Amino acid sequence: MTNLFTPFSFKGLELKNRVVMPPMCQYSVENKDGIANDWHYNHYVSRAIGGASLIIIEMTDVDPDGRISDYDLGIWSDEQIPALARIVDACHAHGAKVGIQIAHAGRKAEDAEVPVSSSPIAFDEKSKTPKELSTKEVKDMVIKFRQGVERALKAGVDVIELHGAHGYLIHQFHAPLTNKRDDEYGQDRTKFGVEVIQAAKSVMPENMPLILRISATEYVEGGYTAEESVEFAKHYQKAGVDIFHISSGGEGPLSATRRPGIHAGYQVPLARLYKETLNVPVIAVGNLEDATVANAVVGNEDADLVAVGRGMLRNPYWTIEAAAQLKKETPVPKQYAAAFPK
16 A cells, blocks of 8 residues: 555656655745755755655746745846755755746736736735736746756756746736736647746756646636646646646635635645546645645545645654654654654
């Protein structure tokens, strides 16, 4: 029986267990230069020591005006590579593989003087109205994503994740409520995402998986459904996505009738839908910090990997604690071995 501590491999990615640390913004860059610092180093390396098999570095942006805030990580400059490489090397030394989430916030770039988007539609009444990217600017944005991926590869990551969820730029293009364009990127709302995926794959090693984080359903009034998202996700899969990281929402104000759950595993049915419909590995996320629940998600084959967010923020050693609770074997740092049952 497959469980949370069964190894997982896909293409050239080999993981010692099924536990993923998902990308979670730290808003901790000190000089607004997008460069990782000691906080980021300690944050990620401690989770590698704590047993997570795959650590995905937080939303890291391809343009200064593509950050949610000026305190986010960036990957628009070669100067940002060494600090990321330091984190990757240290995580590798503790047995973890490392991914990075490449992104652009689009209209949700709060500190940009003029944010950009697929169409000039503000996130809410308190947000700036974004500038609609011209067709040429969209094509230039694809190049920025490709260059960001190239820099991530120079930093030594094991896998790339593109952020197509939570109302950020790729999501803004494929969502009918935020893409009102009449050019080629409006006639085919997946075209921007497809081109970003193809650009990323063009520079990635052939045996390196590409992950796409996607909001499988929206919670705004009139937002797309899970069944609709699976259909457009087929275009992304054909373009080169190997693994889908299944989340939901984040695209706008919640409607009265389409609200997310708060119970354990509330997004797992979305992960299962993608896994079964697309026959593709998936990462489940959302209130999965209970080790028994996380183990059941894998054991029931609802998802291949489980991302533990808030639980891992509270406890860097969540993974080895879960192994002890579930009575499963997993490597424990020898310095801590006396604290765990044999």
